[in-house]
Amino acid sequence: MAQAKTDDTSSKRAPERHKRGLIDATLDLISEIGIPDTTVSLIIERAGVSRGMIHLHFGSKDKLLIAAIRAFCEDYDAVLERVLEDVEQNPVERVMALIRADLGEALLNERSARIWHAFRGVANPSPDLKRYCGTRDGRARDVMKDAFVTLARQDHAQDGDMLVRDATFGTLALLEGMYVDYLSNTQSFSRRDAERIIRRFIAGLFPDHF
Amino acid sequence: MAQAKTDDTSSKRAPERHKRGLIDATLDLISEIGIPDTTVSLIIERAGVSRGMIHLHFGSKDKLLIAAIRAFCEDYDAVLERVLEDVEQNPVERVMALIRADLGEALLNERSARIWHAFRGVANPSPDLKRYCGTRDGRARDVMKDAFVTLARQDHAQDGDMLVRDATFGTLALLEGMYVDYLSNTQSFSRRDAERIIRRFIAGLFPDHF
Amino acid sequence: MAQAKTDDTSSKRAPERHKRGLIDATLDLISEIGIPDTTVSLIIERAGVSRGMIHLHFGSKDKLLIAAIRAFCEDYDAVLERVLEDVEQNPVERVMALIRADLGEALLNERSARIWHAFRGVANPSPDLKRYCGTRDGRARDVMKDAFVTLARQDHAQDGDMLVRDATFGTLALLEGMYVDYLSNTQSFSRRDAERIIRRFIAGLFPDHF
Amino acid sequence: MAQAKTDDTSSKRAPERHKRGLIDATLDLISEIGIPDTTVSLIIERAGVSRGMIHLHFGSKDKLLIAAIRAFCEDYDAVLERVLEDVEQNPVERVMALIRADLGEALLNERSARIWHAFRGVANPSPDLKRYCGTRDGRARDVMKDAFVTLARQDHAQDGDMLVRDATFGTLALLEGMYVDYLSNTQSFSRRDAERIIRRFIAGLFPDHF
DNA sequence: AATGAATGAGCTTTCATTCAT
DNA sequence: GATGAATGAAAGCTCATTCAT
Numbered sequence: 001m002a003q004a005k006t007d008d009t010s011s012k013r014a015p016e017r018h019k020r021g022l023i024d025a026t027l028d029l030i031s032e033i034g035i036p037d038t039t040v041s042l043i044i045e046r047a048g049v050s051r052g053m054i055h056l057h058f059g060s061k062d063k064l065l066i067a068a069i070r071a072f073c074e075d076y077d078a079v080l081e082r083v084l085e086d087v088e089q090n091p092v093e094r095v096m097a098l099i100r101a102d103l104g105e106a107l108l109n110e111r112s113a114r115i116w117h118a119f120r121g122v123a124n125p126s127p128d129l130k131r132y133c134g135t136r137d138g139r140a141r142d143v144m145k146d147a148f149v150t151l152a153r154q155d156h157a158q159d160g161d162m163l164v165r166d167a168t169f170g171t172l173a174l175l176e177g178m179y180v181d182y183l184s185n186t187q188s189f190s191r192r193d194a195e196r197i198i199r200r201f202i203a204g205l206f207p208d209h210f
Numbered sequence: 211m212a213q214a215k216t217d218d219t220s221s222k223r224a225p226e227r228h229k230r231g232l233i234d235a236t237l238d239l240i241s242e243i244g245i246p247d248t249t250v251s252l253i254i255e256r257a258g259v260s261r262g263m264i265h266l267h268f269g270s271k272d273k274l275l276i277a278a279i280r281a282f283c284e285d286y287d288a289v290l291e292r293v294l295e296d297v298e299q300n301p302v303e304r305v306m307a308l309i310r311a312d313l314g315e316a317l318l319n320e321r322s323a324r325i326w327h328a329f330r331g332v333a334n335p336s337p338d339l340k341r342y343c344g345t346r347d348g349r350a351r352d353v354m355k356d357a358f359v360t361l362a363r364q365d366h367a368q369d370g371d372m373l374v375r376d377a378t379f380g381t382l383a384l385l386e387g388m389y390v391d392y393l394s395n396t397q398s399f400s401r402r403d404a405e406r407i408i409r410r411f412i413a414g415l416f417p418d419h420f
Numbered sequence: 421m422a423q424a425k426t427d428d429t430s431s432k433r434a435p436e437r438h439k440r441g442l443i444d445a446t447l448d449l450i451s452e453i454g455i456p457d458t459t460v461s462l463i464i465e466r467a468g469v470s471r472g473m474i475h476l477h478f479g480s481k482d483k484l485l486i487a488a489i490r491a492f493c494e495d496y497d498a499v500l501e502r503v504l505e506d507v508e509q510n511p512v513e514r515v516m517a518l519i520r521a522d523l524g525e526a527l528l529n530e531r532s533a534r535i536w537h538a539f540r541g542v543a544n545p546s547p548d549l550k551r552y553c554g555t556r557d558g559r560a561r562d563v564m565k566d567a568f569v570t571l572a573r574q575d576h577a578q579d580g581d582m583l584v585r586d587a588t589f590g591t592l593a594l595l596e597g598m599y600v601d602y603l604s605n606t607q608s609f610s611r612r613d614a615e616r617i618i619r620r621f622i623a624g625l626f627p628d629h630f
Numbered sequence: 631m632a633q634a635k636t637d638d639t640s641s642k643r644a645p646e647r648h649k650r651g652l653i654d655a656t657l658d659l660i661s662e663i664g665i666p667d668t669t670v671s672l673i674i675e676r677a678g679v680s681r682g683m684i685h686l687h688f689g690s691k692d693k694l695l696i697a698a699i700r701a702f703c704e705d706y707d708a709v710l711e712r713v714l715e716d717v718e719q720n721p722v723e724r725v726m727a728l729i730r731a732d733l734g735e736a737l738l739n740e741r742s743a744r745i746w747h748a749f750r751g752v753a754n755p756s757p758d759l760k761r762y763c764g765t766r767d768g769r770a771r772d773v774m775k776d777a778f779v780t781l782a783r784q785d786h787a788q789d790g791d792m793l794v795r796d797a798t799f800g801t802l803a804l805l806e807g808m809y810v811d812y813l814s815n816t817q818s819f820s821r822r823d824a825e826r827i828i829r830r831f832i833a834g835l836f837p838d839h840f
Numbered sequence: 841a842a843t844g845a846a847t848g849a850g851c852t853t854t855c856a857t858t859c860a861t
Numbered sequence: 862g863a864t865g866a867a868t869g870a871a872a873g874c875t876c877a878t879t880c881a882t
Binding site: 039040041051052054055060061062 | 872873874875876
């Protein structure tokens with residue numbers, strides 16, 4: 001008699017389930033047909049809820065869009081975070097784990113790549129939206145930078161600051177470029193090739209460690 | 211036989227002028243307000259032509275969009291071509307000239323970056339549209355590859371094929387990444403930093419030449 | 421047996437308090453934003469009750485509107501009644517007291533003037549609604565008529581019936597007109613001027629008494 | 631072959647006819663079902679035009695409403711103006727002609743009375759709207775005042791200023807009151823009674839002239 | 841008696857497209 | 862070729878009402 005109470009599936013009173021359902025439907029549609037064609041009618045149809053629901057829970061379609069991208073980014077961050085927890089301290093390993101995660105099926109797939117680009121294509125993103133979609137941001141960048149700082153110190157590199165900045169910025173730019181390429185050439189895209197190229201970039205900057 | 215040749219100043223016959231005016235207005239609007247908000251009414255207003263003009267000359271708004279992105283890519287290619295004509299044969303110089311051009315004000319500016327991303331955000335690009343917007347394509351890729359092939363041969367590199375492929379793919383990915391970063395951080399973006407990072411990537415693969 | 425009588429301070433049982441709260445909120449909103457914009461959401465928000473309350477107590481929003489105008493008219497009548505109780509028998513004094521009351525701050529103020537006009541603007545008032553909003557009705561009209569009958573008799577006026585009818589109808593029409601003017605020119609409206617004009621009208625019909 | 635050109639009844643290209651058709655349909659509906667129930671769908675249905683027409687010609691439903699009340703007031707003024715042109719100089723006659731016109735079938739009828747009250751019922755009229763709907767304004771008031779000034783001078787009345795103001799204000803208020811009464815008791819309303827009452831009011835103030 | 845999440849008909853508005861001129 | 866008034870499907874949104882709790 002497990003889940004005795006949670007299971008009243010068809011019930012009213014499930015605001016959170018409805019909100020999540022609307023967000024998922026929105027992200028699915030964005031990945032399939034793009035933001036402009038993602039209409040209220042299609043969203044509610046896919047989520048299987050009534051017309052008024054979007055405005056009841058989010059206030060407007062635009063606010064639902066913001067909530068969707070926010071949820072998308074939070075999911076992305078959560079996956080990354082989980083990867084980082086399980087990884088050893090060795091800075092090279094940490095960076096490569098991050099890259100491998102970023103290029104893995106869980107984060108880089110057709111749905112996510114399309115969603116990224118859809119949001120990037122928004123002309124004048126509201127500050128809210130912009131904050132969530134900057135260069136793959138925050139956590140990943142910090143972890144990377146820390147790792148590169150460690151490497152630069154070990155190497156007694158001159159102008160270590162610039163080295164670290166270049167490594168971080170370059171790696172992130174390469175990852176961005178991979179996402180673009182994945183979207184354009186999904187069939188022929190190779191995760192192994194992508195990883196090797198990024199590794200080569202980093203190896204070029206920190207030759208003693210690769 | 212009055213106005214036998216209007217060519218002098220206005221250079222084209224009215225129809226051609228109207229078509230180009232519509233395309234420019236469309237690209238301007240896309241860069242300013244995005245594809246979804248670029249309406250027929252705004253386009254004709256900015257181009258200063260009558261309502262029926264779009265359908266008269268392009269058949270539909272969507273076909274005008276295709277024509278606009280095509281024109282945008284052709285302009286991009288033309289600029290690149292001009293750069294390549296003036297450049298010496300030295301492969302390192304050719305590649306770096308290409309990169310410098312790609313990162314220069316003429317090709318990488320707010321308008322162009324926004325247009326690129328707007329078209330990238332289209333979910334299901336028609337094959338037409340897709341062809342024009344793949345990874346910065348065709349000519350640039352070929353020139354790069356040729357240069358890297360030359361370098362790889364000079365180095366007698368083992369597995370030169372993969373080296374060339376990685377160098378080409380990586381450089382293009384880095385350029386893509388730079389465009390994304392430029393869009394997200396227009397203020398703080400540094401063309402010099404971007405160029406140096408790409409040079410470091412290439413230098414890592416062809417250490418003898420940098 | 422706790423809270424056996426809640427009567428003490430809050431005076432009524434909860435249901436009655438809720439009904440009155442809803443009616444007051446409704447009248448406030450009508451005076452502030454008009455009937456069309458007075459939505460269920462705004463009413464319950466202002467009354468501080470839950471969504472279902474209106475239908476629970478009144479059956480529908482429209483029925484609440486009827487109840488509100490009814491309550492408004494009853495309050496109006498009650499004020500008038502109180503004035504009449506305190507007034508001497510002299511017919512001229514009675515009429516003038518009525519007029520003074522009607523033009524006084526208690527009955528003629530921005531809130532009440534707006535509410536009157538809002539209900540007047542209802543195109544096809546239900547018979548219910550219409551009954552409550554006719555020319556300032558019932559009691560006031562009767563009192564006035566009685567007074568004018570007395571005056572006409574004292575004057576041995578020929579065609580006294582018509583005189584009485586004209587005096588009554590004219591006085592009521594003037595009062596209506598004052599309400600309209602008050603609404604249009606709240607700032608410059610003068611209660612003294614209004615009273616004097618009505619007095620002049622009556623004085624013209626019953627010159628011996630003024 | 632009369633009216634060769636004007637008669638292409640069903641033609642496109644008749645913006646003015648469409649605008650007037652929409653305004654008339656709007657006023658009809660307001661008089662029949664009130665402002666809140668006068669929807670775009672009903673207006674276009676009655677006017678026999680397509681959905682987009684309202685926004686094409688007026689910009690929005692609200693602007694159509696403004697245009698409608700404006701047209702209504704202009705029609706009212708035009709009728710009054712015509713009456714005044716044909717009337718002799720005698721001030722008593724001028725005032726009475728104005729009153730007779732105001733109470734006549736052409737200006738005071740069920741449609742117009744309902745429209746007046748519908749617009750009066752608007753809670754927070756835009757300045758535009760308010761200007762058109764003040765106390766029956768402008769022209770009529772001026773003409774009345776002029777006539778009363780003449781009468782007051784002829785009478786060498788003391789405090790002629792106040793007399794004139796009271797006469798003007800009172801007459802307008804009485805007319806307003808008549809409109810309200812007409813709306814409430816259309817069946818039993820008597821134009822003759824109304825006129826006589828107003829005449830009695832004026833006669834009371836200027837006894838030598840009646 | 842009281843709650844408030846959920847519903848869906850119907851609202852105003854937008855906009856690509858058509859076509860008589 | 863060129864025009865722009867006209868169209869109507871479809872968009873986002875509102876809101877009185879319902880009903881399981």
